[in-house]
Amino acid sequence: MLRAFRDAFRIPDLQRKIVFTLLLLAVYRLGSTIPTPGVNSAALSQASSGGLLGLIGMISGGNLSQFSIFALGVLPYITASIVIQLMTTTIPALEKLSKEGEEGRKKINQFTRYAAISLGAVQALFFSLYVTSNPSFVAVGWTPGLFTVLVMVLTQVAGVAFTMWIGERITEVGVGNGISLIITAGIIARYPQEISATAQLFRTDQVQLLSLLAFIAIILLTIAGIVYVYQGERRVPVTYARARGGAPTAAAGSASAAKSQGAGQATWLPIKVNQAGVIPVIFASAMLIIPNLIASATATRAPEVNAWISSNLVFGQPLYILLEAALIFGFTYLYNSVQFDPKRIAEQLREAGGFIPGVRPGTPTTEYLGGISSRLSLWGAIFLVVLTIIPQIVQRITGITTFQFSGTGLLIIVGVALETLKQLEAQLTVRRYDGFISKGRIRGRLNN
Secondary structure, rough: HHHHHHHHHOOOHHHHHHHHHHHHHHHHHHHOEEEOOEHHHHHOOOOOOOHHHHHHHHHOOHHHHHHOOOOOOOHHHHHHHHHHHHHHOOOOHHHHOOOHHHHHHHHHHHHHHHHHHHHHHHHHHHHHHHHOHHHEEEOOOOOOOOOHHHHHHHHHHHHHHHHHHHHHHHHHHHOOOOHHHHHHHHHOOHHHHHHHHHHHHHHOOOOOOHHHHHHHHHHHHHHHHHHHHHHHHHEEEEEOOOOOOOOOOOOOOOOOOOOOOOOOOEEEEEEEEOOOOOHHHHHHHHHHHHHHHHHHHOOOOOOOHHHHHHHOOOOHHHHHHHHHHHHHHHHHHHHHHHOHHHHHHHHHHHHHEEEEEOOOOOOHHHHHHHHHHHHHHHHHHHHHHHHHHHHHHHHHHHOOOOOOOOOOHHHEEEEEHHHHHHHHHHHHHHHHHHHHEEEEEEEHHHOO
């Protein structure tokens, strides 16, 4: 795959696409250095946050801690996409719209944009109220009030809209998925500073060499494990009794069956091990921020409740890890059950004249696919739990807290990198094929 990235620079068209993508990502990162009007970024960045806010900060590349003009980044768009995706499988009108091809997809994308702007406005309002609630977070010359909040909200909504535009431009004109690349750029942007801080700990003998080497080795092993599981899939054999022009589409995260085959030929239906991606981790983090809100609300009225939550339901504590693991399991099964519908896939197989060898069409096929999906959901949930727990344990053992070793962040980076390289390989293959056809036509004309 790395050869595909090297070969892409040898083709002018792909080279322009890559440069265009890098330029837009640079524009996004430049915006992260511009503070929102009325915000004291230096004071705000000193405030620590965990749970969902920590995850948001990781995805936005620290934009939230500084409350830059792109503080929310693509978070509203991600949330809106998940909500619209879930509604598509439950609301008949949206489900019908999703089956109308390119026009239906454009309308759903338009609904997603409107929902992202609305969610961005709500989120910006809450964050702006949080900033103005502390006078030290407000810049000199500004006063906490309605005008300051209005300016902050409008700035953040404009930042969300511009971020979505950058992501769509990258997807349409550049290389890879624009939104995913923006998230990856935000995560990677924090690494140089964190690596420098970790190196400073080693130079001042605050961290031993053995602990540092073990920390690096665990990160490398985690990346290798992510690559292995990310590409892992269960290939369900499918045989078609007649010629077909296409294959039934599985759930999001599961590719459709292989390319068009002749009558009586066999192919397979791939089902990924980790179908849900990082969505269960995001949902679990969102739920675990509720105890922090309860602790803040009971700080004066019920100090004993505040003390118990602050000592048990915080990042890295055993009860916190156990609760987070349970939530990840639950959300993994819930999300996969919505995304992967065995009954719908069984009906599509029957309509296309396909069947699974040894399994009768109809209800037996539905039960067979449902059993496979349940087993893969179990392993996918275990994988996500391990990715979430290992960093917390490693940081407690090694004492290295300057580098935000996040399994979720590594999963995003590795997944986006693999998908981008696959797109580059596909475009290289198409161009080689077109070149081969063009050369064949020229030779044919010369021979004639």
